[in-house]
Every structure is written in C-alpha cells, then in structure tokens.
Amino acid sequence: MELLKNKPLREVAKSLLKIGYDARFMLEKNMLFNPSSNKKYSDTDCILMAYNTYDKKECPNNVDCILYLIKCIDGTKGSLLFSKKKHSNTQHENFMQQLLMDFKA
Numbered sequence: 365m366e367l368l369k370n371k372p373l374r375e376v377a378k379s380l381l382k383i384g385y386d387a388r389f390m391l392e393k394n395m396l397f398n399p400s401s402n403k404k405y406s407d408t409d410c411i412l413m414a415y416n417t418y419d420k421k422e423c424p425n426n427v428d429c430i431l432y433l434i435k436c437i438d439g440t441k442g443s444l445l446f447s448k449k450k451h452s453n454t455q456h457e458n459f460m461q462q463l464l465m466d467f468k469a
Contacts, residue, residue: 368416387442391456409437412463
C-alpha cells in the first residue's frame with residue numbers, strides 16, 4: 365500500500381483513519397483483539413493488507429517497530445503496531461507469521 369511508503373509513522377497513522385483503518389488492534393492469547401468492540405479474531409479471520417517497518421526514532425519506546433494493516437472478515441479494518449523486540453513472543457510470532465504467509469503484495 366503506497367500510503368505506508370516513505371512517510372513518518374505519525375503521518376501514516378492519521379491517514380489510516382481517513383481511509384477507515386480505525387481499529388487499534390492488540391495481540392492477546394494468540395488472537396487479534398479489538399478493544400473498542402471487545403471482539404477477538406483468529407488468524408483465519410484476518411487478512412494482512414499491508415505492512416511497513418519503522419526505525420526506533422519513530423516508534424514508541426525507541427524500539428524498531430512494524431505497522432500491520434489488517435482487515436477482518438466482519439469488515440473491521442485497523443492497524444497493529446508491533447515492536448520488533450516483542451517478536452520473541454512465540455504466540456505473537458506464530459499469529460503474524462500465518463498472516464504473512466497468506467499476504468499478497
């Protein structure tokens with residue numbers, strides 16, 4: 365998705381809201397969780413639409429991060445900001461690995 369390329373993370377975050385990516389997902393117990401709707405999604409309920417990496421200067425806690433844009437089967441669209449440091453968590457890694465395997469750029 366061209367929106368993610370060569371733009372600061374803050375600018376991308378604002379642009380995402382304008383195109384309907386308004387959910388702020390979290391990973392919880394190997395499920396994608398939308399805190400605003402209290403819904404949980406498995407990896408088979410989600411499609412990875414795009415992703416981009418950012419260096420630590422742009423990310424929270426000064427840690428390199430990855431921004432994933434995800435669309436769920438119920439039409440919910442949102443983002444997941446994932447610290448590369450947290451990739452050591454096997455459950456999170458497995459969930460995202462499944463989405464990445466199915467990703468078609």
